[in-house]
Amino acid sequence: MLLTLLASLCFWAAPTDTISDYYTIETIPTPAGLTVETGGLTFLPDGRLAACFHRGEVMLYNPKTKTWKLFAEGLHDPLGILAVSNRELLVMQRPELTRLTDTNGDGVADTYETVADQFGMSGNYHEFAFGPVRDSKGNLYISLNTASNGAGIRDELRGQYDSLGRPGRMYACVPYRGWVMQITPNGKVKPYASGFRSPNGLGIDAQGRLLVTDNQGDWLGTSKLYNVEEGKFYGHPTSLVWRPGFPDIDPLTLSPQTLDSMRTVESIAFPHEIMAHSPTQMVVDNSGGKFGPFAGQTFVGEMDFPHLLRVLPDMVDGQMQGACVPFFAKGGSNGTPLRIGNNRLAFSPDGSLWLGQTDHGWLGDRGLQRIRYTGGTPLDILAMTLTPTGFDLTFTQPVDEATARQLANYQVRSYYYEYHRAYGSPQKDVQTVPVTAVQLSPDRRTVSLTLSQLRPKRIYELHLAKLTAGSKQLMNSVICYTLNRLRTPAVGRAN
């Protein structure tokens, strides 16, 4: 009897695992005197880390010997780095994309070759330059921040000045500010896509799509992830001045409705305060399972919160939309906590995820940390796909039937963000959407939710309480799906 009671108590004890039971954080020591405001991280073919920092240093770190070596110096606010070989790096600094090459094999760069500088500089501090990333065809992509009316421009500029691009909270008075540029393998520099505000992150996902993050502000009701395609306009108007064929007007004189009709919307929104304040770079888990159950998935950094994000794309009518969910939120008290300011991310050959932090001028932190998978399978959402009547959620492992079948364990809010000139947007037309039915797949890994109503151009914020898998609790109980398009039932498919 006592044994039965004890067993019963054990059975009903709430699961208490956290993400720290599956992953551990390690802070990487950095050289004395280095201001560790990280602008870029990349791994060389030989396994060493190359990192660039705000004050212009490019340093190499050998994880085996735990030693640092200076590779290059004197760059201007480098905010991206890409390894070409063990002796060649591409670095994006404010004035240009630069190829650094160690020609004599002594471990130090000898040539600083200009790869691309065909864009304007007004000297405004907000004109950062990000990238590069490379696609499977060898094209490189960089992105160029708009300028801020928190400060002016210099007496001397680089590139043509256009006063039509000068008005605005964020502005583009010199060429290709607010653009993503493409550099082809033969070195041709092309304006590729426009309409960005602060596109701090670029990445190529496992399917080869070019993804760019952008930060909440004027014309962005909340921060976003775009699937960027050539020739498209992504909503921040000032860069239109530099679009070939654009009429000779200030784009801000166009109505929001007109601009809305011209733009391509985000694939995935990061609802402000819930998911992100300032998303940073994307990186694909290419570790082949050495980083836990998320192989092939895309992680995104975040400046203000001590967590990352994971994005779950969903294709509807050939267009990408989908969900985002936090990663490493609510870590336990085991060992070192994850800091904020996670500006740059890179997977190491050993499958750990390296994070470069920064706080330069904004909220954040300084330093390098890495997240290492220690084993086991956390209970988390692996996919969220839209159905004609609701959503399918697939988990990393089978969930307990009792909790999964309860309607009350699924709460849905729906809203949209307004596209307007103001800085950010409140959630508009917030509604509670009842979940009317739950189905559990035979293998108990997929929950199919039926909602009372689905409407396009809205965000569906799903809260899952109490879902468990034996002794494991769900690592993240909130997930947000950006529903741009409804999925219509296939013709002839039996319902």
Added chain:
Amino acid sequence: MYKSLLLLTALLLNLSAWAQRDTTITITTSGGLQFDQKRLVVKPNTRLHLVFLNKDDMAHNLVVTRPNARLRVVEFALALGDKGPAMHHVPAMDDVLAHTVSVEPGAADSLTVRVADGAYPFVCTYPGHGAVMYGVVYATNEPEKLPDPKTDRNLPNLDRVAEVGMHQHAKASGHPYPLTLPAVCRTFMADCGPAAIAVGLPGADGGQSYVFDAGSCRLRYAWSGGFVDNTEQWDGKGQRFTTVVGDIYYRDTDGFPWRVGSQTPVVQFKGYRLIDRYPEFRYLVNGVEIRELVRARAGGRGLVRTFTISPTRQPLTFNATAQPGIQYKPSAGRLQNNQVRLPAGTRQFSLTLSTL
């Protein structure tokens, strides 16, 4: 009657003293999540009117707390979680004496608070901001007894203050290695295009330095007595210039100096390579590649500019307009009419620039 007059006089005096204690102060933002004013000193019992002007790129608020209550208010604000935005991230608690609403970029709000004798923190309680974005109002009749601002623990970023202080004393390089000349620093410099490259050259008394403009591919000015100071450029969001350390003795007035044949120059910067740490710049002008290496002139202030030119069938012209106090000495050709003409096929050329 006399007694009545005395009472009236006392009342008037009190009113006068009272009126003198109404104070309005405007606070705005500065780089690195900071208020521009961090320490305010007023008399006790002042009715303080604070106007908060948000010049930052993100929303902030301003909350005045009871003495020693800043951290507690910040923690309670963080605990608001999802309810924070609707409450302007201000928790309802007695430790909050007054507060603004959420102030969007470019907007302003104000608050009024009465402060008795004491130190009253003011802070932005947006999530994560409160650890760095704060200051203090000292209400005191004895301002001379306040702690030195550099050691005042009621002010933020003591480490950075110490860093700046250390820099001023020790001339630390700000890098994990000492400054070694020659040195290259790409940054924002005054009187130069935004793609500026400062180069420090070794020599006596701090050596010499110059700025090369990568946008227009030309040397802009030179100075002696030191290299550059990045303190202002690094502290903040990057709008401020890197500053010259030393005395500028030469400024170029010619614009881009080279002409290929009679063509208007169209230039393109191609980067540089380091030769014993000296940068050799590489640029194209009308399809002709020129490499330029600059060294300090031996024996006094001045520079030796050495040019290596790719083969060309056209004659070249180098413009060097006379300037007071500056002497030019070309390695080939002659300086006539403020220019040096070089025949087609010239591959090497140098110009020594010196002060008289």
